[in-house]
Amino acid sequence: TAKSELKDFLHINDFDKSTILKILDRAAEVKALLKSGDRSFQPFKGKTMAMIFAKPSMRTRVSFETGFSLLGGHAIYLGPDAIQMGKREETRDVARVLSRYNDIIMARVFAHQDILDLAKYSTVPVVNGLTDYNHPCQIMADVLTIIEHIGQIEGTKVVYVGDGNNIVHSWLLMAAVIPFHFVCACPKGFEPDKETVEKAQQAGISKIEITNDPKEAVKGADVVYSDVWASMGQKEEADSRRKIFQGFQVDENLMKIAGPKAYFMHCLPAERGVEVTDEVVEAPNSIVFPQAENRMHAQNAIMLHLLGV
Numbered sequence: 470t471a472k473s474e475l476k477d478f479l480h481i482n483d484f485d486k487s488t489i490l491k492i493l494d495r496a497a498e499v500k501a502l503l504k505s506g507d508r509s510f511q512p513f514k515g516k517t518m519a520m521i522f523a524k525p526s527m528r529t530r531v532s533f534e535t536g537f538s539l540l541g542g543h544a545i546y547l548g549p550d551a552i553q554m555g556k557r558e559e560t561r562d563v564a565r566v567l568s569r570y571n572d573i574i575m576a577r578v579f580a581h582q583d584i585l586d587l588a589k590y591s592t593v594p595v596v597n598g599l600t601d602y603n604h605p606c607q608i609m610a611d612v613l614t615i616i617e618h619i620g621q622i623e624g625t626k627v628v629y630v631g632d633g634n635n636i637v638h639s640w641l642l643m644a645a646v647i648p649f650h651f652v653c654a655c656p657k658g659f660e661p662d663k664e665t666v667e668k669a670q671q672a673g674i675s676k677i678e679i680t681n682d683p684k685e686a687v688k689g690a691d692v693v694y695s696d697v698w699a700s701m702g703q704k705e706e707a708d709s710r711r712k713i714f715q716g717f718q719v720d721e722n723l724m725k726i727a728g729p730k731a732y733f734m735h736c737l738p739a740e741r742g743v744e745v746t747d748e749v750v751e752a753p754n755s756i757v758f759p760q761a762e763n764r765m766h767a768q769n770a771i772m773l774h775l776l777g778v
């Protein structure tokens with residue numbers, strides 16, 4: 470709906486290209502200010518944010534909480550036991566109550582419907598901090614990182630190797646807005662959601678390929694991207710997936726095929742020795758830590774946009 474497109478940050482493709490680029494520009498601008506040590510920019514002064522976490526987190530929790538407080542606001546962490554959305558209390562009640570105390574709500578949930586319901590019943594902006602379906606703040610930070618290291622996202626070749634999961638869906642929805650070359654190499658049966666692939670392809674903006682051949686996929690890559698093989702909520706499948714995903718580990722051989730210009734990226738947390746080797750994470754062309762840092766700057770800019778400050 471038009472309402473959610475304007476009020477909330479739920480999916481990257483709810484926004485048009487100029488808005489996404491504007492947010493990324495703002496992220497770079499506020500990042501430079503914060504990195505200079507300047508703390509005079511306090512646009513969130515007197516504002517509070519409720520952060521709902523149904524799943525564990527390090528980056529999302531700390532980057533949102535730190536970012537919001539560096540810009541003058543106060544963030545409240547509500548962990549998995551606190552609200553128990555849908556169990557202790559209905560999502561629509563959570564949304565309406567938190568809206569009465571807070572200026573913005575950030576949530577990390579299991580079912581994607583939960584974030585849609587929160588946004589529907591909340592009168593304040595809702596930011597998606599990861600669902601089973603997508604992780605838009607992550608991919609905003611990733612694109613910011615690519616722009617910093619490569620100079621631009623347009624025309625770059627990003628090759629994701631692994632499970633066709635929430636990270637892939639957000640890459641696909643980014644590719645529906647900004648032109649680049651996105652390839653997902655995953656085992657058979659672990660492809661991303663078909664409708665999302667079609668939506669991204671039908672947008673006609675980017676070149677999009679889904680393949681089961683990682684070696685072929687990474688040729689000429691500017692970025693090789695990896696994520697865990699078993700996401701939060703799938704950890705009981707970890708052992709069986711390790712067998713199925715053999716051949717999809719990002720190791721030095723795969724990075725060699727990608728070529729010397731290829732950067733390595735991973736949203737983290739990484740399981741070294743599983744989806745990626747220790748050598749690849751620690752290599753000079755690995756940009757996983759600048760990438761993690763940029764979570765805060767991308768999210769600050771998203772919140773500035775939503776709060777209109």
Ligand code: CP
Nearest residue numbers: 526527528529736737
């Ligand atoms: N990348 C990411 O979202 O990390 P956390 O799960 O630690 O928040």
Ligand code: NVA
Nearest residue numbers: 634696700701736737
């Ligand atoms: N796909 C991972 C991303 C973690 C940031 C998960 O959902 O667990």
